[in-house]
Amino acid sequence: MADVELRHGVPETRALGQVVLHPPRGAYRDVVAGLRQEGFTMCVDVTAVDYLTHPGRSGLPPGVAPERFEVVVTLLSFERRERLRLRVQVPEHDPVLDSLYDLHPSSEAPEREVFDMFGVAFEGHPDLTRILMPEDWEGHPLRKDYSVGRIPVQFKAAGAPR
């Protein structure tokens, strides 16, 4: 594999022509702050992927160790008319990541969604509660070990299964 380019000190790769940065967990917030100075002023999307059943994923540069969760952030620069994606590895045993809230307030709702769906917590988030599921819901539905169907209805008002 060719030498990996660095940008803000973290490896940069291209996936199908799209620019992807791979910051480590500790440097993630600083990289986003640096990119914001560079003109990437809008945080368009925050989501996550659970690589439990597909650990050997593609696109990771050498030196980046794959972990179970990957938080994926898409940034947009109006001036440069460019998009940029960050893939951050988050380990299963300690699913915590810095919140981007103070840099990009737009990450408020999507970070809550990632917390709700994957159980990845964001440090520094002002109001980290579930957003789509009821507050007393058990489990994080988009995790790969959370099966589709055959789930007892957890709504309190629902009667016992017939």
Place this chain on the structure above:
Amino acid sequence: MTSTERVYPGAITSEGAQELAARGASTAAELLREQGSVLRLSEVAAAEQADRAGPEDETMIINMGPQHPSTHGVLRVMLELEGETVLRTKPIMGYLHTGMEKTGEDLTYLQGATNVTRMDYASPFFNELVFSLATEALLEVDIPPRATWIRMLMCELNRISSHFLFLATNGMDLGAISMILYGWRERDMVLQFFEKTTGLRMNHNYVRPGGVAVDLPDGWRDDVLRLLDALPSRLEEYDDLMTGQPIWRGRTQGIGLLTPEEAVALGATGPILRSTGVPWDLRRDLPYLAYDQVDFNVVVGSYGDVFDRYAIRLNEIRESIDIVRQIVDRMPGGDYRVQDRKITPPPRARIDESMEALIHHFKIFTEGFRVPEGEVYVAVESPRGELGCYLVSDGSGKPYRLHIRGPSFYNLQTLPHMMRGGLIPDAVAVISSVDPIMGEVDR
């Protein structure tokens, strides 16, 4: 992460900590967001307001929704009011959450379009388009020009129908009740063309990976031109009915103000972002399909108020009519889908004569096609803003992860900012001007 020890006003619901808490129970950062002053006040200033014990007795927290006609579905907005003035706002969502992203992981790429089309049910073609573009990016196939132009035609007509839906409901929300009838009437003309082409009025499953499902019907050009000839005069009527009318202007101008900085910081896209004066339209700035080959204007507002958002959508219909005319003139011939038997099924007639065609047909509809490993983010400009699709493939016949970035989900974050200091009737105008579709918010 639970914060059950906090005190919540009103009845205990299953939303618990997702609800708007009393002032004393909220942190400074929460208050800052709920009163829509993320970029206006420092956290210290907000903390001082939180300490102000006074208003607790004089303010009241009420629910608007999830069953309120002006919330366009099942959006629940909790408002803290002082008299009739809105102090704090918190949108609460999830009432329409049906786990569509999870469902998408269990459907083949060909079935995927039927799933995503149900997200933003007012502009289904865009959902199908963004999913198909993402799949095609992973497959690295080029679709034929006719398929591209058919997609553009359907999307622009869909933008027209979606904006008519907005004009209808926006008018009704603000008391121009006749608008619901007029808007619906015009929208139905577009839907009739959709029905003729795709067989369905909504949730078409027409744009699919590899092209579109069927070619345009005979006489489509006349149908579209008849439509385009009828619409401009209707838009003039809307101008008479609303744009110049003093009551309409009084209800919308200067209401729900948003600055460009706030819109960018809060991730607002589409007409909300453009209403603040930021000229950003993905069709022009990051062109997809063949939008770089058609001429159109990006409509931009200057005040970022409810009126601007109304006027932008009204004028975007005019721009879309222009685009559709260019598409009708320049529609190329040729295939309407990729002739790659691994991706698109063979024509029905071939199945009777060719064993191989039968096998391809069977394989595609039972197990689907395999998509190379990889991940991609694709975005299109839907009537509500940037509609994105993040698709991860593990090399199998089903997406490993399907994420849709619904513009309404982000646009709703601007609500506390636009509502602050307004009255309850203004809150109705503001929610209406965001034009949220809860199907894509909750997915």
